[in-house]
Amino acid sequence: MKLLAIPALALVAASSAGLRAQPDPNWIDHDRERPMATVIDPGTASTQDQPGRPPSDAVVLFDGKDISPWVALDGSPTKWIVHDGALECVPGSGYVRTLESFGDCQLHIEWAAPNPPHGVSQDRGNSGVFFGYDRYECQVLDSYQSKTYADGAAAAIYGQYPPLVNATRPPGQWQTYDIIWTAPRFDADGKLISKARETVIHNGVLVQNNVELTGPTGWINRIPYSAHPERLPIALQDHGHPVRYRNVWVRELGNPRHKEFMLPEALLASYAGVYGNSKGTVADVRRLPDGLLCLNYADRTLVMHADSPTHFYALSTDVQCTFDFTDKSKALRITVGEDGEGAKFERKGIPVSPTPVPPAAEAPAAAPAPAAAAPVPAPAH
């Protein structure tokens, strides 16, 4: 009987374990050698009159004054304004996005719809919190005693999931979203491995419980997934209403090796070109979608990610490059696997070769994708 019982128990254990995360098998239960969690200051909660203090390990995206973490979608300075401690949408100025890119993360953001309210349904205090640049919207809308379609209400995953309850406060009052974002994953060929997931807590109330997104959100459109980098900027929507934001912070989950930024379009364009040295060696730099560069060097083609306005790195190989532009020269320095001088190249009108296609293996989380659509606000979102 005992022999028969063990497989049955194992089956039950395996079945239930499949529904939950597994403990790290590298540690035994209650292992005294296992490191304790990092100590942080959790900060404080906000009140209507006073924004709270972010956790000590958060990246602060808006502190009531500094707008520098935010740019327009193309990376140029945003026209949104800072007014009375809030980041306010200027209707018609376009979306804003973070300069820094984030993958899986916890985002805290507070918003207030215009008061007195204007308009009805989707034309009433409409904005949105987007992950994946401009792809995945959690709706911001004045849904207080105001009817609209369910999957377009405040805290809806737009067009896909209505909130579990309507926890909206009256217009003019500060409201909180605490969002847990899990980015979709794509394989080396750009095939979807796992869908995006999102949990949303609105004013302290769970309204989206780890829902699985069907793809990018859209108005009267079910958009299929297409490959994009795991880490991308977070954006806020200009839907023509002066919605305000305050106390915005993010904690990236996991342990990314480098920070990552989506630099301005104009700066990325200035880096593209062919560089050479006195030995006749060339390094070819091309643009890729989503703020990435393609470096063709030493018979390798690498996808390069920015961790500063002038420095880029590859994910798959320790190849780094630095652009050193002055009035007199445009230099590119490439290092491979070590610090030091590396190889230096100058750009001097070398003929442009055909655009190289990066091998998929070089971009496991950043497969090239079609260019993002122009930031034209749709009639609803």
Ligand code: MG
């Ligand atoms: Mg919206």
